Amino acid sequence: MTHSRKILVTGADGFIGSHLTEALVRQGHDVKAFVLYNSFNTWGWLDQCAADIRGHFEVFSGDIRDPYGVRKAMEDCDRVLHLAALIAIPYSYHSPDTYVDTNIKGTLNVLQAARDLGVSKLVHTSTSEVYGTARYVPIDEKHPLQGQSPYSASKIGADQMALSFYRSFETPVSIIRPFNTYGPRQSARAIIPTVITQIASGKESIQLGSLHPTRDFNYIEDTVRGFIAMLESSNSIGEEINIGSNYEINIGDTVSMIAELMNRSVNIVSSDDRKRPEKSEVERLWADHSKAKNLLGWEPLYSGTEGLRKGLEKTIEWFTKPENLSRYKADLYNI
Structure with missing residues (x-):
């Protein structure tokens, strides 16, 4: 055919x-x-x-x-x-x-x-x-x-x-x-949009789940x-x-970076209904991307602390536009 x-x-x-x-x-x-x-x-x-x-x-x-x-x-x-x-x-x-x-x-x-x-x-x-x-x-x-x-x-x-x-x-x-x-258009069920939309909506206390797990954000x-x-x-x-970016950061430090980039100080309230069951929580993610580099010639352009900051700046810029922020229900827990 x-x-x-x-x-x-x-x-x-x-x-x-x-x-x-x-x-x-x-x-x-x-x-x-x-x-x-x-x-x-x-x-x-x-x-x-x-x-x-x-x-x-x-x-x-x-x-x-x-x-x-x-x-x-x-x-x-x-x-x-x-x-x-x-x-x-x-x-x-x-x-x-x-x-x-x-x-x-x-x-x-x-x-x-x-x-x-x-x-x-x-x-x-x-x-x-x-x-x-x-x-x-x-x-x-x-x-x-x-x-x-x-x-x-x-x-x-x-x-x-x-x-x-x-x-x-x-x-x-x-x-x-x-x-x-992460980036523009991501669902508010994910951590980065959750933080940005709550801060952008004027909340001084933001509701989150566990802060200690680490992630490899791309x-x-x-x-x-x-x-x-x-x-x-x-x-x-x-x-x-x-x-993956081959860069590990915990949720708490990610929140601090977002708050700093948005020029806001926030109080984090850890909410039980946002936490996964203990054995279901993925405590640590950190990617080895050497196979992608060797087989595909792919490497991240947004790598390390500076890469994450650059990506977060672009993400914040998109989410804080009123026409985009209005699509999200920042006051609700989106599962």
Whole structure:
């Protein structure tokens, strides 16, 4: 079966997916954006895409859980970037079944269609959460996988399904494993937007969960560059590859940095309802990105303390614009 060089992006309506769609269009690619069907006819964050992007990509409204729609969307595409997933950890505690349907069965639908249609490349999106609390640092791709939440367990299942198609059927699958991506458009369920939106809304006391866990934060531009490098490199087929900054910082120090950049002093109130169950909390994440450097030639542009500050400045600038801040409910705990 012959294909166009069209690229299908699932989850194109989300935080990372919308940025990735914009970047691909700007590079001149023919892009089909798979967005979640809804009766409001909204395309998620693609409704707010940049003026130079609007009208220059195709939209397919569907549901990753439906194999027929997934196959239909992929029929005229040669390459696939699969980002569609449920990612909120607290929501997975009370609604785990939908994580299995979306993350595992949804990925199976993508893999089966890619196999049947003979696509030339499929990049499947993993997460640093599959590693759980670091047993050693920095975390390389050989680190044990630990399902510490229903979300992370579903992503481990999806990753293994993807690898099984590579091993069983030689489906050209690559697995990208981004660490904690942040930037404009991110959901308020994540720590950095939670802090920025509460401070920007005038709160002097901000509600947070645990402050001691560490994270490896990656600015959205670096993550998008990682996806494109994975897509374009034949070295990535059959591989799991970390995309991370190789810089570790705890939540408390991250909050202090944000408050300093926003010229505000804040009082942090640690709220029990925002904390994960003790054994479910991922205490430490710190990425080894040497495999991405060796196989893809990828390195973070926003690295170390200065890189984080630079990325946070751009993120704060976007979130504090009234038209953007108004989209967030800073007074509610968003799971």
